[in-house]
Amino acid sequence: MANVDIDRGDIQGDILEAYGNRYRHTSYLFISIGDPTRGRAWLREQLLKITTAVRWTDRRPGSTFNVAVTSPGLQALGVSAAMIESFSTEFQQGMKASAADLGDVGESDPDHWEEGLGTGQAHLLVTINALDGGVLQEALDELRCGLADCGRLAVVHQEDAHMFSDAREHFGFADGFSQPAIEGVSEDATVGEGVPDTHGWRPLALGEFILGHEDEESRTDCRHRLPSAPDDPLGRNGTYMVWRKMRQDVALFRRTIREASHHYSEGEAKLMAKVVGRWPNGAPLAKSPDAAPAYFDPRARGSNAFGYANEDPNGFGCPLGAHVRRSNPRDSLGFDGKLAFRHRIIRRGMPYGPPLEEGALQDDGKKRGLVFVCFNASISRQFESIQRQWLNDGNTFHLGDDPDYLLGGTASKMTIQGQPPFILAPQAQFVITRGGEYLFVPSLTALTAIADGVAS
Amino acid sequence: MPLTSNTLGQMYALTVLAPIVPGEADALQQLLAHIPRDPSPLSRLGLAHFARWVVIPDFGQDPSRLRAERFGPYLLFSATFDGGLEPFLEQLCVTLAEEGEPIWSRCLGVPTPARGAPLKAYLRHNQVQTGLFFAAYPQATVEEVNEALTLRKRTIDFAIRSQEMDATALQQAFLQEF
Numbered sequence: 001m002a003n004v005d006i007d008r009g010d011i012q013g014d015i016l017e018a019y020g021n022r023y024r025h026t027s028y029l030f031i032s033i034g035d036p037t038r039g040r041a042w043l044r045e046q047l048l049k050i051t052t053a054v055r056w057t058d059r060r061p062g063s064t065f066n067v068a069v070t071s072p073g074l075q076a077l078g079v080s081a082a083m084i085e086s087f088s089t090e091f092q093q094g095m096k097a098s099a100a101d102l103g104d105v106g107e108s109d110p111d112h113w114e115e116g117l118g119t120g121q122a123h124l125l126v127t128i129n130a131l132d133g134g135v136l137q138e139a140l141d142e143l144r145c146g147l148a149d150c151g152r153l154a155v156v157h158q159e160d161a162h163m164f165s166d167a168r169e170h171f172g173f174a175d176g177f178s179q180p181a182i183e184g185v186s187e188d189a190t191v192g193e194g195v196p197d198t199h200g201w202r203p204l205a206l207g208e209f210i211l212g213h214e215d216e217e218s219r220t221d222c223r224h225r226l227p228s229a230p231d232d233p234l235g236r237n238g239t240y241m242v243w244r245k246m247r248q249d250v251a252l253f254r255r256t257i258r259e260a261s262h263h264y265s266e267g268e269a270k271l272m273a274k275v276v277g278r279w280p281n282g283a284p285l286a287k288s289p290d291a292a293p294a295y296f297d298p299r300a301r302g303s304n305a306f307g308y309a310n311e312d313p314n315g316f317g318c319p320l321g322a323h324v325r326r327s328n329p330r331d332s333l334g335f336d337g338k339l340a341f342r343h344r345i346i347r348r349g350m351p352y353g354p355p356l357e358e359g360a361l362q363d364d365g366k367k368r369g370l371v372f373v374c375f376n377a378s379i380s381r382q383f384e385s386i387q388r389q390w391l392n393d394g395n396t397f398h399l400g401d402d403p404d405y406l407l408g409g410t411a412s413k414m415t416i417q418g419q420p421p422f423i424l425a426p427q428a429q430f431v432i433t434r435g436g437e438y439l440f441v442p443s444l445t446a447l448t449a450i451a452d453g454v455a456s
Numbered sequence: 457m458p459l460t461s462n463t464l465g466q467m468y469a470l471t472v473l474a475p476i477v478p479g480e481a482d483a484l485q486q487l488l489a490h491i492p493r494d495p496s497p498l499s500r501l502g503l504a505h506f507a508r509w510v511v512i513p514d515f516g517q518d519p520s521r522l523r524a525e526r527f528g529p530y531l532l533f534s535a536t537f538d539g540g541l542e543p544f545l546e547q548l549c550v551t552l553a554e555e556g557e558p559i560w561s562r563c564l565g566v567p568t569p570a571r572g573a574p575l576k577a578y579l580r581h582n583q584v585q586t587g588l589f590f591a592a593y594p595q596a597t598v599e600e601v602n603e604a605l606t607l608r609k610r611t612i613d614f615a616i617r618s619q620e621m622d623a624t625a626l627q628q629a630f631l632q633e634f
Contacts, residue, residue, distance in 0.1 A: 263620045400608065413612060425616045 004184030004206055004213075006053075010237045010443045011210060013051040014066045014127055015375045016185050018348060020163055020176065021299075022060060023129035025136045026350045028159040028243065028371060029143065030122035030437070034152030036078030036456075039123070042150040043067070043077065044451040052444060063130040063139045067447065068241050068439035070094065073123030078456045079234075086231040087440065090380045091240060094118070095436045101384060103392045103403065108433035114245065116156030117435030125243060125439055157435070159245060161350035161371045167298075169351050170248045170368050171406075171430075172272075174282035177298040178328065180204050180344040191305035192330060196337040208377055209346055212236030215377060216342055227377055230440070234455055237443030239375050242345075242383045244436035247369040250356040253430040258361065264422050274416045275405050275424070277322030284324070289317030308332035315417035320397045323406040326390045333396065343385045345374040369434070379438055407431045461585045465594025467505070468541060469586040472533040472579050474563040476511070481529035484562045485511045497555040501547045505591070505598055507535035509559060531563055533579075536589065538597040541580075549575040610634075 013019070020026060033039035051064040069077070071092045074084050090098060096110040096118040104110060110118040126143060130136035147153045169175040181187060181194035181203040190201040195216070207215030211229040218224050229235035257275070261268035269292075273279045279288065282298035286306050297303060309331040312318050318325050320332075328344070331337040353368025376382035389395075394402035405414035408429030416422040442450065449455050462469055476484060488509055491497065498507045514528040537544045548556065553571035560570035560578075567574035593601065614633050618626050 413616065423612070423616045423619065 006184050006206065006210075007237060008053040008055065010445055011053040012066050012441050012443070013053045013064060014129070014348065015210065015239055015346065015441060016053050016182070018176065018179070019064050019129040020348060020350050021167075023064065023131055024163045025130045025133060026161045026163075026371075027128045027130075027136060027140060028157075028161070029126045029128070029140075029155050030116055030157040031124040031126060031147065032116075032121045032154050032156045033073065033076040033123045034154070036076060038150050038152050039077045040451050040453060042146065042153055043124075043447060045146065045150075047444070047448060047451065050444065050447070060131075062135040063128055065139070066127045066441070068125040068127070068243075068441045069450075070122055070125075070437050070439055072120045074440075074450075076123045077450055078453060079450060080456055083231055083234065083455045086235075088228070088240065088379060090384065091438050091440060094120070095242070095244075095438045098384060098438075101388045101392075102433075103387065103407070104433045104436075107429065110435075113433070113435035114157065117245070117437060121156045122437050125241075125437065159352060159371055161352040164351060164355065168280070169349070169370055170250050170353070170355060171253055171276070172280050173276055173278060174280065174298050175370075176347060176349055177282060178304050178324070179346060180209070182206055182209060188301060189304060191302070192307060193304055195341040196307070196331050204341065204344060208342070208344065208382075209239060209375055211238050211377055229377075233449045234440075234442060234446040236445070238446055239377060239441050240379045241439040241441050242372070242374045242376070242379060242436070243439060244372040245352070245369065245434040246372055247367065247432045247434050249363065249428075249430050249432070250368065251361055251363040252428060255361050256424075256427050256430070260424050264416075271416070271422075271424075274319050274322060275414065277318045277324035285318035285322065286312045286325075287317075306330075307337075309334070309337075319414070319416050321394060321399050321402055321405060321414050323404055326397065326404050327386055329390065329397070343382055343390075345376045345382050345386065348373040348375070369431070372436075375441065461587050462541075464589060464591050466538060466597065467536055467591050467594050468539065468544065469536045469589040470534065470541065470544065470579075471584050471586045472531075472582050473584050474531045474533075474560075474566070474578075474582045476529040476531050477562055477564050480562040481511055481513060484531065484559065487558060487562075491555070497552060500551060501535070501537070501544070503537040503539060503544050503547060503598060505536045505538075505601075507533075507537075509533050531559075534586075536591060538599075545576045545579060549573075549579070 046065070046067060049065045051061070051066055071084060071087065071094060084092060095102070099105065099110050116122055128136065128139045128143070130139055144155070147155065167174055167176065179186065179193065181190040183203040183206050185206065187203045190203050192201070194201045194203045205213070205215050205219060207213035207218060207227050212226065212235055214224060215227045218226055230238070257272045258268055261271045264271050273285060273292070278284050279292035281292055281296045283293050283296040284306055286308055289312070307330045308318065308325060325332065329340045333339040349370050349372045351368070351370055354366055356364060356368065374383055391404040391407055394400050399415070402414065403412050405412050405424060408431055413426050414424040416424065488511065498504065501507060510532040512528055512530040512532055515530070535544070549572055557570045560566050560575060561568070566578055610633070618629055621629060
């Protein structure tokens with residue numbers, strides 16, 4: 001293991017740890033600050049509650065508490081304009097400004113987003129993970145009381161999400177287990193999840209995900225310059241966060257695949273797996289192209305140790321346009337994976353709403369989907385590049401202008417490579433964006449500085 | 457077509473560098489920023505693959521030097537298009553005269569009105585050699601690219617429609633479509 005200096009006490013805990021694996025309930029609360037002084041006073045009171053990345057030695061706490069801030073939020077807390085200008089452009093402009101690039105058009109247009117999102121009212125995001133409903137309620141009550149006591153602070157949007165018993169998302173697939181291998185954090189899963197190099201695979205530099213540390217570019221820079229980050233004391237040990245609420249039309253997805261499978265010789269289950277690139281239990285088609293293995297533990301060591309360049313270059317196992325292959329092409333773009341490894345993100349998604357009854361093909365009118373959360377050092381280079389270049393356009397994969405079939409798009413057809421190939425016809429979108437924000441997750445040092453008015 | 461630094465295959469790359477009237481650079485920048493994007497008026501240049509206007513505030517790197525010793529501001533126009541220079545200049549100076557005039561008229565020494573034949577002469581006068589440029593499909597015209605995209609879409613639609621057909625039906629459908 002490389003010698004990486006990680007100040008776990010300064011880094012917020014939900015970045016490097018997937019609390020969703022251990023906590024069944026997650027609530028996201030967007031808070032609006034009406035007065036900078038009161039906002040800072042409230043923030044100061046929360047400092048001791050914030051869960052850091054320090055590893056738990058005995059019992060895990062009943063709940064965790066983390067805070068992120070939007071660009072309007074920095075302003076609402078009285079942070080100086082000069083300081084705000086040191087943040088990345090896309091963060092300052094907000095997710096709404098990137099709507100066209102992100103594919104948030106038509107039904108997903110920010111004009112149709114849910115209340116409080118994309119309007120500049122969402123200033124802070126509090127994320128609470130809890131072991132059970134009771135603990136969650138206590139934490140929420142405490143938060144709301146604190147806000148009321150402080151005055152001029154209000155919750156403008158709340159989203160409650162929860163892990164399903166088998167860690168599946170609404171379409172029925174195991175989700176969230178494939179993550180980048182990071183130096184000093186998660187080095188045991190480098191094969192397929194790190195960077196392929198001459199000696200096999202190595203983990204990604206910490207600076208790809210936590211600011212103030214060397215990233216992949218610093219490694220090859222003779223002066224080891226650090227990646228661009230907000231000015232001191234706000235930048236170091238913080239990172240950027242993307243929060244998106246994605247509604248899923250499960251019935252439409254199931255109907256579309258069922259109808260198409262009437263003409264597909266290998267059946268409905270396989271067709272659905274081809275769209276995703278994995279079987280429902282998480283087994284990758286690149287390794288198990290014919291049928292799902294009876295047992296597959298997505299979290300087991302080596303379960304994600306695969307590439308496409310040698311195993312499946314033409315997409316006969318995992319189609320070239322399959323969702324997981326597009327969102328993380330691994331080594332499939334050639335050049336030994338060098339075109340992909342700087343576009344990795346830490347994903348922390350969580351489903352909201354009740355599952356649609358198994359086998360149901362008609363919508364039950366209930367709202368359901370995924371709260372997509374990711375962390376990266378550069379929203380434009382990492383999250384936005386994946387969205388724009390890989391998911392919303394097919395050129396990189398020699399797929400013309402085909403967008404990702406699972407996330408949909410108006411012109412979304414999908415070719416399932418085979419002999420003969422099978423083509424899924426365009427259909428209405430399965431996934432609609434209901435709102436989102438670009439955020440910054442400050443370190444404890446940075447939160448203290450903001451609360452103390454140091455950055456004002 | 458002779459191979460010069462301005463051509464590749466059947467494509468021509470035009471580069472024009474024109475000095476901006478002192479004090480007008482910001483206004484020009486604003487004007488360019490507010491040109492509609494979707495569709496852009498540049499899309500009416502039927503011969504053009506790519507085209508852009510760029511305001512270059514200053515060529516000098518040393519801010520301590522007198523402004524007069526530095527060079528700028530300049531307006532850079534560059535475009536990649538089909539065929540020779542003259543038909544494109546015709547489109548740029550005549551077809552796009554309405555949108556182009558307020559832009560070109562902020563350049564030093566431009567004729568009034570900044571459109572038509574006098575503008576063509578001005579642009580030729582301010583042309584600089586492009587040097588090296590890249591074109592992904594130097595033999596294909598804009599028209600051919602658009603035709604190929606249309607054919608691609610027709611082929612895909614046909615492939616989707618015909619997936620379940622037997623050989624006879626497929627042949628009939630193919631002959632009917634193409």
